[in-house]
């Protein structure tokens with residue numbers, strides 16, 4: 498962001514703070530032509546597709562500046578919401594790369610499928626053979642996506658392919674192609690065989706499952722339902738869950754709200770009984786099945802429940818020593834209100850959106866919770882996305898009074 502000719506700010510993608518640049522300005526946006534005076538924080542972009550591919554916009558910041566910038570996104574959101582908290586340095590959790598990606602496909606007039614990511618500032622597909630931020634287990638994902646898309650060429654609708662690396666092979670869920678006829682399904686089954694894919698589904702409906710996809714959650718082996726949410730990197734899931742497991746050590750009864758397929762629950766169940774609540778019944782069942790088939794885990798129970806409409810109430814929460822909640826980007830306002838009114842001793846809030854995290858944290862603080870730690874976690878290398886985790890402890894009325902007296 499820089500002052501434009503009219504002194505109103507102009508957003509110039511790929512320019513860094515403090516730089517002097519030559520840009521073609523159109524309204525509030527500028528097209529970077531040349532960097533005249535580079536920032537001392539500027540480094541060379543590591544990816545050859547930088548600035549053409551729309552995927553990874555923030556590659557030219559030095560590691561230290563990048564870490565401070567992402568941490569700053571969390572600091573700003575908390576400050577804006579009026580929540581006082583020390584924010585830890587950014588934890589890099591890229592591990593060996595992304596184990597899940599959504600590729601886009603579009604078809605040209607000759608019926609050729611173009612598959613890849615969107616180009617920067619455009620609706621054109623940027624085709625690439627390899628993406629450096631994908632995990633090695635995603636090798637072959639782009640080639641498989643291209644063959645699948647080509648088999649759907651008659652379809653013409655814009656298509657998305659969600660590809661997840663599982664330990665039994667790639668798991669592909671198609672979005673946007675509608676109901677397929679017999680011949681197209683047969684062509685896709687042939688691609689699955691040739692490419693040795695684990696599964697292909699069409700918007701959650703399994704078309705072919707050659708092997709059940711498997712993902713490890715601690716000691717448990719989960720078969721996620723098609724197109725299921727999964728933390729973007731295995732290292733990210735490990736980073737987030739290890740903070741929660743450590744914060745909840747000693748807890749005997751825990752709850753995992755917005756539990757998905759049990760990333761937190763199945764690890765916590767190594768030491769504690771866990772209750773899960775999640776709106777997606779298929780994800781919840783996958784978690785419960787994994788819990789039941791993993792020797793040595795404590796009891797894991799669950800309820801398919803819409804926590805926006807029907808949050809777990811303070812009276813229901815009383816039996817838990819610790820609760821983790823990990824909602825979608827919209828956050829968990831209703832659930833945070835009820836958690837704030839409970840006396841659960843320890844709460845972990847996990848989020849992919851600093852703004853809604855800050856709003857929910859403010860509710861917890863207003864309800865008598867103290868912020869013990871806030872840790873930003875980076876799974877989405879080179880993107881403006883940041884995950885974060887906050888640990889909160891209930892301050893009893895007596896302890897609160899004592900703290901006030903002590904200043």
Ligand SMILES: C[S@@+](CC[C@H](N)C(=O)[O-])C[C@H]1O[C@@H](n2cnc3c(N)ncnc32)[C@H](O)[C@@H]1O
Nearest residue numbers: 755756757760775776777803804805823824825
């Ligand atoms: C960010 S994911 C977290 C999943 C899991 N904790 C994990 O780490 O893999 C959010 C989860 O919230 C679930 N969800 C979305 N809206 C919900 C709602 N209204 N009530 C309950 N669960 C919901 C989604 O299905 C998804 O599993």
